Amino acid sequence: MTARIIDGRERAHRLRAKIKDTVSSFKQDGLGTPGLAVVLVGSDPASEVYVRSKLRATEEAGIQSFSHHFEDTVTQADLLAFVERLNTDPAVHGILVQLPLPAHIDKLAVINAIAPDKDVDGFHLENVGRLATGQPSFIPCTPLGCLMLLREELGDLRGRVATIVGCSNIVGHPMAELLLKNECTVLIAHEYTRDTGALVRQADIVVAAAGVPGLIKADWLKPGACVIDVGINRVAAPEKGLADDGAPKTKLVGDVDFAAALAVADAITPVPGGVGPMTIACLLLNTVDAFCTQAGRAKPACLAA
């Protein structure tokens, strides 16, 4: 048996096409254009790549994008004042501050300064609390993307055992809430879990979000499991030869030993091309959601999660 490879790029492409049609119908109906503000602080190379991808996807969907870049010396007070300006800007329906932020900035203070109804990352305390208590909220983009892939792959998730490896605020925690809401039995492993393998072996669904390359071994997987790999780890790839600076070239790998897992799992997301593209598509989805809520309209049924 070899596992089905879940094509996140293709799923994200379909979702982005629907979003584009929806945005175009808003314009035709004279309802206006959704707008997304993206704030980048500093020059982390990976963050620059992600922000560029987000801006490109935003524009391709016909959503207005507002890109703001601050030096990593920006003060917290200036950043907070800027977020406040975006909060009151009627052309901006969604705001995201790319993470990580430089160490001198209090990340939570910045996130919690975003107006909750514009918090398209779903990281604001109010949205986190709403998700945890089953109230309507923005759902963080990566877990939302994972859920969409799981639902398409497995249909109803009720009663399945799901093990999440990693419990960050961006992925692990909200993923656990979402899977609970979908009536899964949820196990969470983290840095101090004594036997992560024992938790993974019970799982019908594995969500790997630890940021440790190859952490999840094939013999940890229950045969037939559905594996969602959220890890994005850049590792040396000597088989690809040397880069211009003489160092080995690199490649992206996930948290799962992908090649070995293919023989055990029923379905698995690749890295790259699995969860990452869904993160960006779900950001657009949340922006359309924010636009609809702010305009007092229901989200179009074709975009229901």
Ligand SMILES: Nc1nc2c(c(=O)[nH]1)N[C@@H](CN(C=O)c1ccc(C(=O)N[C@@H](CCC(=O)O)C(=O)O)cc1)CN2
């Ligand atoms: N404010 C936020 N900051 C961060 C988030 C977030 O959701 N909101 N998540 C991550 C980074 N991230 C989005 O920002 C992100 C990561 C990866 C991808 C992606 O498409 N990955 C590709 C590979 C890309 C590559 O070649 O490097 C893939 O997996 O196919 C999109 C978004 C942390 N910060």
Ligand SMILES: [Mg+2]
């Ligand atoms: Mg991926």
